[in-house]
Amino acid sequence: xxxxxxxxxxxxxxxxxxxxxTGTEIVCxxxxxxxxxxxxxxxxxxxxxxxxxxxxxxxxxxxFVFNPSAPxxxxxxxxxxxxxxxxxxxxxxxxxxxxxxxxxxxxxxxxDTLSSGVYYLAAxxxxxxxxxLSYIAFKPLFISALTDDNFTEFQVRExxxxxxxxxxxxAGNSLRASEKTAVRGTTDIHKExxxxxxxxxxxxxxxxxGSLKVRINPGTLHPGETARVSVRIVRKVPFSFxxxxxxxxxxxxxSAQEVAEVKLPLIxxxxxxxxxxxxxxxxxxxxxxxxxxxxxVSNPVTATPLRSKLVTLTVPDSVPFLDYxxxxxxxxxxxxxxxxxxxxxxxxxxxxxxTVRENINWQIDSKCLPVASGKAMTIRWNxxxxxxxxxxxxxxxxxxxxxxxxxxxxxxxxxxLNRPFYYTADRRxxxxxxxxxxxxxxxxxxxxxxxxxxxxxxxxxxxxxxPGRQSFWPPDRRILLNGVFYDDLASLAGKGSKQIRxxxxxxxxxxxxxxxxxxxxxLVTTDGEIPPSYLARHxxxxxxxxxxxxRSFNTSNVPAYPLPDFRLGLYWNPVIRIHSDNAEEWxxxxxxxxxxxxxxxxxxxxxxxxxxxxxxxxxxxxxxxHAEK
Numbered sequence: 001x002x003x004x005x006x007x008x009x010x011x012x013x014x015x016x017x018x019x020x021x022t023g024t025e026i027v028c029x030x031x032x033x034x035x036x037x038x039x040x041x042x043x044x045x046x047x048x049x050x051x052x053x054x055x056x057x058x059x060x061x062x063x064f065v066f067n068p069s070a071p072x073x074x075x076x077x078x079x080x081x082x083x084x085x086x087x088x089x090x091x092x093x094x095x096x097x098x099x100x101x102x103x104x105x106x107x108x109x110x111x112d113t114l115s116s117g118v119y120y121l122a123a124x125x126x127x128x129x130x131x132x133l134s135y136i137a138f139k140p141l142f143i144s145a146l147t148d149d150n151f152t153e154f155q156v157r158e159x160x161x162x163x164x165x166x167x168x169x170x171a172g173n174s175l176r177a178s179e180k181t182a183v184r185g186t187t188d189i190h191k192e193x194x195x196x197x198x199x200x201x202x203x204x205x206x207x208x209x210g211s212l213k214v215r216i217n218p219g220t221l222h223p224g225e226t227a228r229v230s231v232r233i234v235r236k237v238p239f240s241f242x243x244x245x246x247x248x249x250x251x252x253x254x255s256a257q258e259v260a261e262v263k264l265p266l267i268x269x270x271x272x273x274x275x276x277x278x279x280x281x282x283x284x285x286x287x288x289x290x291x292x293x294x295x296x297v298s299n300p301v302t303a304t305p306l307r308s309k310l311v312t313l314t315v316p317d318s319v320p321f322l323d324y325x326x327x328x329x330x331x332x333x334x335x336x337x338x339x340x341x342x343x344x345x346x347x348x349x350x351x352x353x354x355t356v357r358e359n360i361n362w363q364i365d366s367k368c369l370p371v372a373s374g375k376a377m378t379i380r381w382n383x384x385x386x387x388x389x390x391x392x393x394x395x396x397x398x399x400x401x402x403x404x405x406x407x408x409x410x411x412x413x414x415x416x417l418n419r420p421f422y423y424t425a426d427r428r429x430x431x432x433x434x435x436x437x438x439x440x441x442x443x444x445x446x447x448x449x450x451x452x453x454x455x456x457x458x459x460x461x462x463x464x465x466x467p468g469r470q471s472f473w474p475p476d477r478r479i480l481l482n483g484v485f486y487d488d489l490a491s492l493a494g495k496g497s498k499q500i501r502x503x504x505x506x507x508x509x510x511x512x513x514x515x516x517x518x519x520x521x522x523l524v525t526t527d528g529e530i531p532p533s534y535l536a537r538h539x540x541x542x543x544x545x546x547x548x549x550x551r552s553f554n555t556s557n558v559p560a561y562p563l564p565d566f567r568l569g570l571y572w573n574p575v576i577r578i579h580s581d582n583a584e585e586w587x588x589x590x591x592x593x594x595x596x597x598x599x600x601x602x603x604x605x606x607x608x609x610x611x612x613x614x615x616x617x618x619x620x621x622x623x624x625x626h627a628e629k
Contacts, residue, residue, distance in 0.1 A: 039069060040067065040069070040076070041067055041068050041069055041131065041135065042065060042066070042067060042068075042075050042076075042077060042125055042127055042128050042131070042135065042286075043065075043066055043067070043068045043128075043135045043136075043137075044063055044064065044065050044066075044080075044123045044124060044125075044128070044135070044136055044137040045063070045064040045066070045137055045602075045603070045604055046061060046062070046063050046064075046121060046123050046137035046138075046139040047061070047062050047139070047230040047232070047574065047600075047602050047603075048060060048061045048062075048121065048139060048141065048232075049061075049232050049234070049569050049572035049574075050232070050234050050568065050569050051140070051141055051142065051234070051240070052141070052142045052143075052144070052237060052392055052568075053110055053141065053142070053143045053144070053396075054110075054143070054144050054145075054146060054392060054393055054395075054396030054397070054400075055110050055111065055112045055113075055114050055143065055144070055145050055146060056109070056110060056112055056146070056396070056400045057109075057110055057396055057399065057400070058107045058108065058109050058110070059084075059107060059108050059109075059110055059121070059141070060105075060106070060107040060572055060574070061082070061105065061106060061107070061108075061121065061123075061139075061574065062103070062104075062105045062230040062574025062575055063080060063082070063099075063103070063104045063105070063123040063137065064102060064103060064228060064603060064604055065077070065080060065099065065102050065103070065104070065123075065125065066102055066604060066608075068135075068608060071604060071605070071606060071607060071608035072226075072606035072607060072608075074101070074102055075102055075125075076127075076286040076288040077125035077126065077127055077128075077286045077287050077288060078098060078099065078100070078287060078288060078289070078290065079096055079097075079098060079099075079125065079126065079287040079290070079291050080096065080097050080098075080099050080104045080123060080124075080125060081094065081095075081096045081123070081124055081125065081126070081367055081369070082094070082095055082096070082097070082108075082121065082122070082123050082547075083121075083122045083124075083368065083369055084108075084119055084120070084121055084122075085119060085120040085122060085371065086114070086115070086117060086119055087117035087118050087119070087154065087155050087156065087157065088157070088373060089120070089157055089159060089371050089372070089373045091368060091369075092111075092114060092119075093108065093110075093111070094368065095108065095545065095547045096291070096367070096545075096546060096547065097546060097547040097548070098339065098342070098546065098548075102228075103228065103574075103575050104123075105574035105575055106547055108547075110143060112145075112146075114143055114145060115145055115148070116143065116144045116145045116148040116151045116154065117142070117143065117154045117155065118140055118141070118142055118154055118155075118156050119140075119141045119142070119143050120138045120139065120140055120141070120159070121137075121138070121139040121141055122136055122137065122138050122139075122369055122371075123136070123137045123139075124136045124137075124369055125286070125287065126284050126285070126286070126287050126292065126367055127284050127285060127286040127287070128284075129283070129284045129369060129370065130283045130284045132161065133159065133160075133161050133371065136369070138159065142154075142239075144389055144392065144393055144396075146393055146396065146397055151381075151389070152380060152381050152386060153378055153379060153380040153381060154378070154379055155376050155377070155378050155379070156376065156377060156378075156379060157373045157374055157375070157376045158373070158374025158375050158376075159371055159372075159373075159374065160371070160372045160373070160374040161370070161371065161372065162370050162371070162372040195219040195220065195613060196218075196219050196220050196221060196227060196605060196609055196611050196613075197216050197217065197218055197219050197221065197227055197229070197578050197601060197611055197613055198216070198217045198218075198219045198613070199214070199215075199216055199599060199601055199613045199614075199615050200214070200215045200216075200217065201213065201214050201215075201599070201615065201617060204616075204617055204618065205617060205618040205619070205620055206590050206617070206618075206619055206620070207590065207619070207620050207621070207622040208590050208591065208592050208593070208594055208619060208620070208621055208622045209565065209589070209590060209591075209592065209622060210589075210590045210619075210622070211587050211588065211589050211590070212587065212588045212589075212590070212617065213585060213586075213587055213588075214231075214233075214571075214585065214586055214587075214588055214599065215583055215584065215585040216229075216231075216576070216578055216583060216584045216585075216601060216613075217583045218578055218579065218580050218581070218582070218583065221578065221579070221580040221605065222580060222607065223580050223581075224580060225580055225605055225606050225607055226577055226578065226579055226580075226605065226606045227577070227578040227603055227604070227605045227606075227611050228575065228576075228577055228578075228603050228604060228605075228606075229576050229578060229601050229602060229603030229611050230572075230573065230574045230575065230576070230601075230602055230603060231571065231572070231573045231576055231599070231600070231601050232569060232571060232572050232573075232599075232600050233569065233570040233571040233572075233588055233597055233598070233599050233600075233617075234568060234569045234570070234597065234598060234600070235568045235569070235570075235593065235595055235596070235597050236595070236596040236597060236598050236616070237385075237388050237392070238384045238385050238388050239381075239385050239388070289336050290336045290337050290338060290339070291336070291337040291544075291546075292334060292335070292336060292337075293313075293334070293335040293336075293337055293346070293364070293544075294332065294333065294334040294335070294364075294365045295332070295333060295348075295362060295363050295364040295365050296327075296330060296331045296332050296333070296362075296363045297309065297311065297327060297331045297333065297350065297360050297361065297362055297363075298331050298360075298361045298363070299360075299361065300359055300360065300361040303361070305327070305329070305330050305331025305332075306327055306331050306350070306360070307327055307328070307329050307330075307331060308326060308327060308328075309326065309327045309331075309350050309352075309357075310324060310325075310326060310350065310351045310352075310515075311324065311325050311326070311327060311333040311348060311349070311350055312324045312348070312349050312350075312351055312485060313325075313335050313346060313347070313348055314346075314347045314349065314480075314483055314484045314485060315341065315344050315345065315346060315347065315417070315483050315484075316345050316347060316482050316483050316484055316528070316530055317344070317417055317482070317483045318482065318483065318501070318524045318528065319416075319417035319418070319419065319420050319483070320420040320421055320422070320480050320483040320522055321340075321341070321417055321420075321421060321483065322421040322512065323335055324513065324514075324515060326514075337544065339415060340414075340415045340416075340417060341544055342414060342415065342544060342546040342548065343414045343544065343545055343546055343548070344414055344544055345541060345542075345543055345544070346541065346542050346543075346544050347484050347535070347539045347540075347541050348362065348539060348540040348541075348542075349484070349485050349538060349539045349540075351478070351485065354461075354475070354476045354477050354478050354487075355477055355478060355487045356478060356485050356486070356487045356538045356539075357538070358537040358538045359537060360540075362540035364540070364542065392568065395566045395568060395593070398564065398566050399566055399567075402563055402564060420504070420522070421512060422504075422506050422510055422512070422520060422522075425504035425505055425506055425522070426467070426505055426506055426507045426508060427450070427504075427505045427507075428502055428503070428504050428505075429447050429448060429502060429503045429505070430501070430502045431443055431447060431496070431497035431500045431502075431503075432497060432501075434446070434447060434497070435497075436496070436497045436498070437496050437497045438496045438497075439493055439494055439495065439496050440453060440492045440493055440494070440495045440496065440500075441453055441493065442496065443495075443496060443497065443500065443503075444462075447503075448503065448505065450464060450465035450505060450507055451463070451464055451465070451505060451521060452464075452472060453489075453492075454475075455490075456475075459477065459489075459490075460477070460489035460490045460492075460493075461475040461476060461477045461489065462475070462476055462477075462479065462489065462521060463475050463476070464476070464505065464506075464507055464518070464519030464520070464521065465507055465519075466507065466509075466518075466519070467507045467508055473518035473519045474518060476518070476519070477489060479520075479521045479522065479523060480520065480521070480522040480523065481523055481525070481530055482523075482524055482525060482528050482529070482530055483522075483524075484530050484535075484539070486530070486534070487538075488531075488534055491531065491534075492523070495523075495525065498526070499525055499526055499527075500523065500524070500525060500526070501524045501525060501526045502524055503521065503522070503523050503524070504520075504521070504522040504524075505519075505520075505521055506519055506520040506521070506522075507519055564592060565591040565592045566591060566592060566593055567591040567593070568591075568593065570588050570589065570590060570591060570597060571586075571588045571599075573586075576603075590619045591619070593619070594619045594620055594621040595618075595619060596616060596617075596618055596619075597616070597617050597618070597619055598614060598615070598616050598617075599614065599615045599616075599617065600613075600614055601613040601614075
């Protein structure tokens with residue numbers, strides 16, 4: 001009996017130590033036997049409408065997010081982060097979006113301040129930051145500034161994962177070249193030579209301004225299997241960018257090379273040891289219910305964490321919104337943001353009794369992707385490539401002059417706050433409905449009959465009448481001003497009927513989760529402003545910007561005649577679903593630029609198989625000898 005009890009007690013420890021003894025912790029990082037482990041993972045695959053851009057143009061993208069161990073199932077994360085890294089691997093653009101159905105598509109305007117060079121578009125979820133970089137889509141792009149007329153060479157750097165804090169990779173854990181193919185995910189492992197889908201065109205050439213029918217048929221798709229693909233038709237250029245494990249990233253910066261196929265260094269990996277993997281596997285959780293806003297608060301003088309404190313989240317708005325979180329032993333707080341908070345200003349405060357605590361050190365957790373710069377090498381353009389880039393810049397400039405800015409103001413799209421967190425007020429007072437009053441004391445004495453606005457010991461406070469009794473709640477120096485907690489009641493003295501839009505009075509005891517308010521007064525001003533000096537001392541303010549696409553991206557963007565049509569990308573559709581029993585067909589319109597173009601169909605199936613189909617077509621100048629034939 002004693003031996004059975006001992007085995008029972010030791011069983012959890014044996015299960016915990018078994019991965020460390022057998023080395024199975026690094027198997028998942030290398031994606032070997034991943035289907036049999038049942039471990040939850042996330043991976044991204046990215047495609048753009050082109051591989052080359054000019055500053056000021058729109059970068060259009062489509063991102064597929066999937067679980068490589070179960071590609072047909074929906075992933076848990078609902079928030080996607082997209083960063084554009086420059087040649088020094090510094091993020092020059094970062095935005096986030098909500099996505100459903102494992103797909104996110106959109107477009108972003110490239111700033112005019114970008115310099116020429118190779119950039120990387122990275123797409124990831126918060127959870128994926130716990131995984132090796134090989135699970136994250138890095139799409140190499142070349143962006144040229146309109147003013148770089150003498151741009152003849154550029155630099156590329158190896159992308160490596162920085163070491164985690166407190167974790168030093170053990171000797172011998174560097175990823176070997178033979179393992180680099182496997183670590184890039186199950187989509188590469190399951191890539192097949194046969195065509196999963198078939199691509200057809202009614203002819204191999206068309207004239208400028210002509211039209212062409214394109215069709216995708218299911219190839220080796222299994223019954224019930226679905227392929228999610230993006231389709232683009234772009235003009236071919238005398239260079240391409242690929243991630244290649246054969247690249248010698250040890251070349252110095254001075255040893256420039258002239259190449260037609262620019263092979264960029266493959267992402268470097270550090271496979272953590274078993275003990276390190278256990279420490280970092282759950283470093284970032286999945287955002288399966290919404291965006292996680294987290295951080296820490298501490299004393300700015302002693303740097304000690306503020307424990308067991310009430311942190312509130314409010315929104316400067318005429319309709320008060322409230323959420324709250326209590327800090328833990330390390331001073332950490334966390335909020336799961338509702339979609340109604342997208343593209344709104346947020347206000348974090350710490351309530352202390354009947355006041356709002358000031359001068360707090362706020363540290364908000366970053367969602368940036370940690371990458372480090374490895375060894376660098378320099379690539380030099382040849383004359384043919386320089387000529388191609390001159391043409392791309394010229395076409396980009398023409399398109400910027402004639403193209404319409406069709407992207408909506410997505411950063412200003414917000415959902416309405418339907419009702420305040422206290423639902424209904426016991427009374428709403430609109431001072432404009434009465435005779436003009438010059439200051440807040442007159443407003444309180446004449447209109448707010450159940451509220452007392454008083455001053456004692458140089459401090460202003462309010463008292464609200466308790467309903468059903470002839471007594472007032474205890475004094476409170478805290479109200480809501482335009483939706484934000486505010487305790488500088490002395491500054492309200494000069495607000496009269498002209499400055500106040502309305503006042504909500506809650507006389508009852510208000511229960512909101514774990515919080516209790518003995519009455520509440522919410523004041524909304526006509527200008528909706530909160531003194532910036534007060535927010536600087538009593539709050540942490542931030543902008544909750546979310547990319548919300550406002551239209552469909554299934555478009556070829558054909559300008560109406562007689563406007564010039566200088567599109568280098570003839571067609572772009574980031575999301576097409578191909579089922580085993582149907583086909584997709586559409587019509588493509590050529591631009592005024594003749595030359596060789598390529599149709600590219602890329603994506604993934606519901607069983608995890610990678611889809612890649614290409615076909616070249618030629619656009620002939622209308623009126624040429626070949627066009628007449």
